[in-house]
Amino acid sequence: MIVRPYGDTTGDGMVQLSFTLPVPHDKRAEGAALQLAAKMGMDPAMLVHAKPMGGGFTFFVVYGRVGHLVDTDTVQVVERDFPLLSAKEVNAAVKRGLRRRLSVVGACIGTDAHTVGIDAILNVKGIAGQKGLEYYRELAVTNLGAQVSVPDLVEAARAAKADAVLVSQVVTQRDAHLHNTREMAAAFREALPRGKRPLLIVGGPRFDETMAAELGVDRIFGRGTTPAEVASYLVHALIGRQP
Incomplete structure (x- = not known):
């Protein structure tokens, strides 16, 4: 049209x-x-x-x-390709599919000190009436906070045996969010063999959601993302695709 x-x-x-x-x-x-x-x-x-x-x-x-x-008709966007689940459904899927708690590590990396985004997704208080991932009993959440170096993030993810790593990037001057994301993706590829790497997810208001492959991550979430969307994606990516 x-x-x-x-x-x-x-x-x-x-x-x-x-x-x-x-x-x-x-x-x-x-x-x-x-x-x-x-x-x-x-x-x-x-x-x-x-x-x-x-x-x-x-x-x-x-x-x-x-x-x-x-x-x-020519606009290219990333449509949600997974069902939106309730907290109860997420917990049930994780318990049934993994038979253990799903480990999530989150942080703001580099010099980024804006934790509003990562806290909205991870903290119990959540955002827009939705509880954060800490509310989900079958998710083990580690929130590292702000200004976390990439090596420290990799080490924390290794220690927590992370299934997924969530990174929020708000600072975009000189494309800092893109440089930091590429650095993080490269660090995880170098530190962990394929199949042992956690799911890499980044989010922030200035990301282009179509750039996931280019940046070396599994998924990009833009502005307005809710905890339920992230939790549902984790189930879809880590459990829903298992044979």
Whole structure:
């Protein structure tokens, strides 16, 4: 299906764009913002907001029409290919399939100190009314917290005999989340033989979920992921595929 942006009326192609330019706020800066919007295909472009950010930066909001169309049939996304299970169903599947507790190790690696994401998935309090993985009695969860080095993560996973390693990455400056993920995947490949490696799962708001193979991990979860989705995937990947 072919669609175009909607602003004031159906199919009018109107979009809103926000950005910052490294220039102090004045008339010339506003003109520069409109020039950028025009080069991005907005015609006409209207400057609806400009605010100094201090230190020679200005934040802009521009509104205007674009002529681009979107073909929804060609959009590539990672669809959930496993059933969403309740905590009771997850516990039953693990107990039946593994006959032991499923070991999960989680952390924020590198210099990333933002534990909100990993805590939302792992901690009992969870997120959005859902309990975290610590709530599941058949899951043994080790939360290493923030700024964990890759060697320490590998060693912790080995010590816990981890079935799965969950890594959250929020810091994305200079693609730090991508570099850290590749480093982690390479470290596990080097440290453990195939078949002994835990399932590698990463999550964060700036990941492209289609890049799992490229980054060397088994699964990528994006923004809005819930503990139930992660728990259900663990069952699917570690138990559901067993003969």
